[in-house]
Amino acid sequence: MAVHPTTIAVDDPHAGAHGSHDHGGDHPPHLKHYFISSEQQFDAAKLGMWLFLVTEILLFGGMFVAYGIYRSMYPELFVEASTQLNTVMGGINTLVLLASSLTVAWAIRCAQTDNQRGLFWNLVATVCLAGVFMVIKYFEYTHKFHLGIFPGSHYTFFAEGTPFTLPGVEAAAEHGGGHHIPEGELPLTNQRAGLFFSIYYVMTGIHGIHVLIGMIAISTLAVKAWKGKYSSAWYTPVENVGLYWHVVDIIWIFLFPLMYLIS
Amino acid sequence: MSTVATAPARTEPVQRAYPPGHEPVHNYLHEPGPGPDVHGFQRFWEIFKSWATTVDHKRIGVMYLFTISIFFAVAGIAALGVRAELLAPGSQFLTADQYNKLFTFHGVVMVFLFIIPSIPASLGNFILPIQLGAKDVAFPKLNLMSYYLFLTGASIALYAIFSGGIDTGWTFYTPYSDTTNTAVLPMTMAVFVAGFATILTGINFIVTIHKMRAPGLTWNRLPLFIWALYAVSIVQILATPVIGITMVLLALERFIGIGIFDPALGGDPVLFQHFFWFYSHPAVYIMILPAFGVISELMGTFSRQKVFGYRAIALSSVAIAMLGFMVWGHHMFVSGQSPLSSIVFSVITFLIGVPSGIKILNWVATMYKGSVWLATPMLFALAFLFLFTIGGLTGIMVGAIGVDIHLHDTYFVVAHFHYVMMGGTVFAMVGALFYWWPKMFGRMMSETWGRISAVVMFFGFNMTFFTQFILGSQGMPRRYFTYLPQYQDLHVVSTIGSWFLALGLLMVLGNMIWSLFRGKPAPGNPWGAATLEWTHTTSPPDHHNFHRTPLVTHGPYDYDVLFSGDGAGGDGAGGVRIAGQPAPIPDPEVGGPQEMEKSVDQGTSQPDSALD
Amino acid sequence: MAENLHDTSAADPADHGHHGHHILSPGLLLKVIGSLAFLTLLTVAIGLMERKGIIHLGGFTVPVALGIAGIKATLVAMFFMGLKYDNKVNALAFSLSIVFLSIFFIFTFLDTGFRDTFDDWSATPIDEQELEELRLQERDQELQPAIEAQPLVLPGDTALLGTPPTP
Numbered sequence A: 001m002a003v004h005p006t007t008i009a010v011d012d013p014h015a016g017a018h019g020s021h022d023h024g025g026d027h028p029p030h031l032k033h034y035f036i037s038s039e040q041q042f043d044a045a046k047l048g049m050w051l052f053l054v055t056e057i058l059l060f061g062g063m064f065v066a067y068g069i070y071r072s073m074y075p076e077l078f079v080e081a082s083t084q085l086n087t088v089m090g091g092i093n094t095l096v097l098l099a100s101s102l103t104v105a106w107a108i109r110c111a112q113t114d115n116q117r118g119l120f121w122n123l124v125a126t127v128c129l130a131g132v133f134m135v136i137k138y139f140e141y142t143h144k145f146h147l148g149i150f151p152g153s154h155y156t157f158f159a160e161g162t163p164f165t166l167p168g169v170e171a172a173a174e175h176g177g178g179h180h181i182p183e184g185e186l187p188l189t190n191q192r193a194g195l196f197f198s199i200y201y202v203m204t205g206i207h208g209i210h211v212l213i214g215m216i217a218i219s220t221l222a223v224k225a226w227k228g229k230y231s232s233a234w235y236t237p238v239e240n241v242g243l244y245w246h247v248v249d250i251i252w253i254f255l256f257p258l259m260y261l262i263s
Numbered sequence B: 001m002s003t004v005a006t007a008p009a010r011t012e013p014v015q016r017a018y019p020p021g022h023e024p025v026h027n028y029l030h031e032p033g034p035g036p037d038v039h040g041f042q043r044f045w046e047i048f049k050s051w052a053t054t055v056d057h058k059r060i061g062v063m064y065l066f067t068i069s070i071f072f073a074v075a076g077i078a079a080l081g082v083r084a085e086l087l088a089p090g091s092q093f094l095t096a097d098q099y100n101k102l103f104t105f106h107g108v109v110m111v112f113l114f115i116i117p118s119i120p121a122s123l124g125n126f127i128l129p130i131q132l133g134a135k136d137v138a139f140p141k142l143n144l145m146s147y148y149l150f151l152t153g154a155s156i157a158l159y160a161i162f163s164g165g166i167d168t169g170w171t172f173y174t175p176y177s178d179t180t181n182t183a184v185l186p187m188t189m190a191v192f193v194a195g196f197a198t199i200l201t202g203i204n205f206i207v208t209i210h211k212m213r214a215p216g217l218t219w220n221r222l223p224l225f226i227w228a229l230y231a232v233s234i235v236q237i238l239a240t241p242v243i244g245i246t247m248v249l250l251a252l253e254r255f256i257g258i259g260i261f262d263p264a265l266g267g268d269p270v271l272f273q274h275f276f277w278f279y280s281h282p283a284v285y286i287m288i289l290p291a292f293g294v295i296s297e298l299m300g301t302f303s304r305q306k307v308f309g310y311r312a313i314a315l316s317s318v319a320i321a322m323l324g325f326m327v328w329g330h331h332m333f334v335s336g337q338s339p340l341s342s343i344v345f346s347v348i349t350f351l352i353g354v355p356s357g358i359k360i361l362n363w364v365a366t367m368y369k370g371s372v373w374l375a376t377p378m379l380f381a382l383a384f385l386f387l388f389t390i391g392g393l394t395g396i397m398v399g400a401i402g403v404d405i406h407l408h409d410t411y412f413v414v415a416h417f418h419y420v421m422m423g424g425t426v427f428a429m430v431g432a433l434f435y436w437w438p439k440m441f442g443r444m445m446s447e448t449w450g451r452i453s454a455v456v457m458f459f460g461f462n463m464t465f466f467t468q469f470i471l472g473s474q475g476m477p478r479r480y481f482t483y484l485p486q487y488q489d490l491h492v493v494s495t496i497g498s499w500f501l502a503l504g505l506l507m508v509l510g511n512m513i514w515s516l517f518r519g520k521p522a523p524g525n526p527w528g529a530a531t532l533e534w535t536h537t538t539s540p541p542d543h544h545n546f547h548r549t550p551l552v553t554h555g556p557y558d559y560d561v562l563f564s565g566d567g568a569g570g571d572g573a574g575g576v577r578i579a580g581q582p583a584p585i586p587d588p589e590v591g592g593p594q595e596m597e598k599s600v601d602q603g604t605s606q607p608d609s610a611l612d
Numbered sequence C: 001m002a003e004n005l006h007d008t009s010a011a012d013p014a015d016h017g018h019h020g021h022h023i024l025s026p027g028l029l030l031k032v033i034g035s036l037a038f039l040t041l042l043t044v045a046i047g048l049m050e051r052k053g054i055i056h057l058g059g060f061t062v063p064v065a066l067g068i069a070g071i072k073a074t075l076v077a078m079f080f081m082g083l084k085y086d087n088k089v090n091a092l093a094f095s096l097s098i099v100f101l102s103i104f105f106i107f108t109f110l111d112t113g114f115r116d117t118f119d120d121w122s123a124t125p126i127d128e129q130e131l132e133e134l135r136l137q138e139r140d141q142e143l144q145p146a147i148e149a150q151p152l153v154l155p156g157d158t159a160l161l162g163t164p165p166t167p
Helices: A039-075 A075-082 A087-112 A118-146 A166-177 A193-226 A234-261 B040-053 B057-085 B098-117 B118-132 B139-161 B184-209 B224-256 B269-303 B310-326 B337-369 B376-399 B401-407 B409-439 B449-472 B485-518 B559-563 B593-601 C027-049 C056-079 C088-112 C128-148 C155-161
Strands: none
Touching: A039 A075, A039 A193, A039 A234, A039 B184, A039 B224, A039 B269, A039 C088, A075 A193, A087 A118, A087 A234, A087 C027, A118 A166, A118 A193, A118 A234, A193 A234, A193 B224, A193 B269, A234 C027, A234 C056, B057 B098, B057 B118, B057 B139, B057 B485, B057 B559, B098 B139, B098 B184, B098 B409, B118 B139, B118 B184, B118 B224, B118 B269, B118 B401, B118 B409, B139 B184, B139 B593, B184 B224, B224 B269, B224 B310, B269 B337, B269 B376, B269 B409, B269 C088, B310 B337, B310 C088, B337 B376, B337 C088, B376 B401, B376 B409, B376 B449, B409 B449, B409 B485, B449 B485, C027 C056
């Protein structure tokens, strides 16, 4: 049997000053000492990000399951309540988010081709598009609050003579009764309307929080890109935040038809 | 990806101050830390700072071990209190309300703060990168963050428990949890935050296993402990987000009344149970799968034989992880779910028995015609085999719908899951501690007292919980403060058993503390194991784990290659080397503490004695 | 589960099998965003037409809407997120999340969608249930003397457990 070498020389961990990890030589500055190559470090970071995205999908997935179960239980509720959502605003928001996905993808392309100006301006454009999304969302929300369309027990936008059999809903409706209904608005006649809007507010609300987090992350990237921190040699944060942003987009791609386009 | 040290030919020999095998060891327990000239409070402060801000996976593992041990002790004392109260019907020294809070405290702390992080976060964190031949996990800072998130979650949970307590049980079932006045809101937040810690550990492990294996360490050569941790991490990543969103929905329900689970507002409370158990049943596998990994290691090492059916054991871990997601409804047979789903869930529950049985049969086959060395870790592994088999088979019994409707919420179920959780996970964890303690702290624990404690724990455990099978089948309901007089004799037996169990655990604790100060310095490979943490590094390991990245040329249980004259012979380049010296080869035929101590005396231990 | 059980080395190209970082061309990026915008308008058009009664998809409403959304999500994942050119492990992780989400939904739906199967107890009016309850209580009272005459613990049990039978 051949002799097995059981150790091979790669590098001496104690070659540098002990306790500090800035090894000299051919190690690029961003390469952590416990990785062997930039490629390994990039792959590891990316796989880690994908696994995190898996947890994000299952987090939203729980809410999609609740949505699916209740839609199968009360189909007529979903058809009626969906008419309260503004399809035009929702559609514009979909296009806005898709455009922001494009700018992020383009930003990564710029980083890969060492186009510093392009990277910066694409990131700025992404933050602006996300801002437009949030402003439109704000108008949608405030309009509903104005009508008394709140989640769960706070929902009061019922038509006259809506039949109540659920004790919790009836108490809430009486408590918030006498609400003024503006011209041209159609109040709902289904006593479970609050349930639909609970799901709507929780799903779009948690999605909105993710958009806000994404805006903060992308703004940070933009500042660092302005300082020229990223290049084709190292742009892992841009890549990973980009992946996160695309998942936020994908979730909205499903939310839009499921919430706004029910018939 | 060509730069992962593919061949020695690529690199010129590096100029070193020390010849190979004679490098100074930077003991991770002391370095980084203050120099010898720092004294007094300054010294204490610098040691504390170097531990609190460490990103070294070994130190984080030790910190986790220390923290969860405290939770285990506290929750264990609560269990002793519960057992003492049940010595006789009626009130002994607790009121009914205090009793309810005490067993809720025991359950919540044991489940969320001890068992779920137990083996993966402490031993897994310590051992996994070394077994892979890596210098650290893939994301060391996330690893530290995970520890602090766990501490934060634990603090919130303790705040919830002590600020009035919580009376929903650990399951938080709606609609009661919507309406009770106890501290449900902080508890949901605690579970949410602790869940983040679990997710970060899971991501870290999977990425490390995929991307940071040493050259030559193929999937077929991964130690089975790694395979088990891989399966566990998959479960953690897929299941934990769902408990996160469930807790958010429950908190919003209490906070603003969204009513998704509230029947008064048109919601469905059974849907909450689906959400809860979609996480919490896989969480049972988060608790037991790492124990399976430990047992595989122990069976191989102490039978001095290649683990039988390596691939079957590895893939059955993954199979259990996957099937575990499709059986949660067996907790809900009496909840009013549809009979169709009860039948489907029951059938798939039986299927889980297949991969579990594969494991047990393979472990037994590993011992067959091996040279079984009955050292302390092996005694715990054998106890595990016995206890887990009982726990698993009774699990099949309560997985049958008709039987479950009779036994639901009786002591039978209590006994069943204690046989799995305590008899399975805790026995495996204590065995693993005896096994890896020399590696972690560089000191041997006492073999004699270790064996005695194993026997006492085994005896006490069965006395405590086997009686509860009988009590349950006679109809004693769980979570009851008092009981009919005809149950008293068995309750007394069970309580006395719990004292023996506690005595055994105290012996283990005393053994650990004794070993830290008086234990013999451990050689690099006291058990003659063949995985990288034993063959390629010192006890305790260097700050950077290895001086040179190991090159793996054999499987994790190829004892014949490692310890044959052929492998260890030649010019000394092959075979097992510890700090440059050929490793002592324990002879399993006459193996035992005497032989082991002899090899220690021969001066094969590392020059820096640990913990001086 | 592993991406490759048979690779011979951690440094094997199979494990890290991608060919440098793929750079998307501007033409491809524009084609993808064009398709995404078109599909968005298509799904809005279908939704509005159905609401106004111009077309009737019947049971296919949800599958069509989800199908279009699925195509859009696939386009984003394949090109914008680079899964098409990336390490296969990432795609595996992504698809695992979809698989387990489906498991979650299907098994929950097995309960909520089939509650009325086998024994339609939930459809029994509450007053009939109460009458049945009353009937059972009367029967209990009739049988009570017989139950009290019988010890709770039989002599065999006493021998086993040493517990005196207490009525």
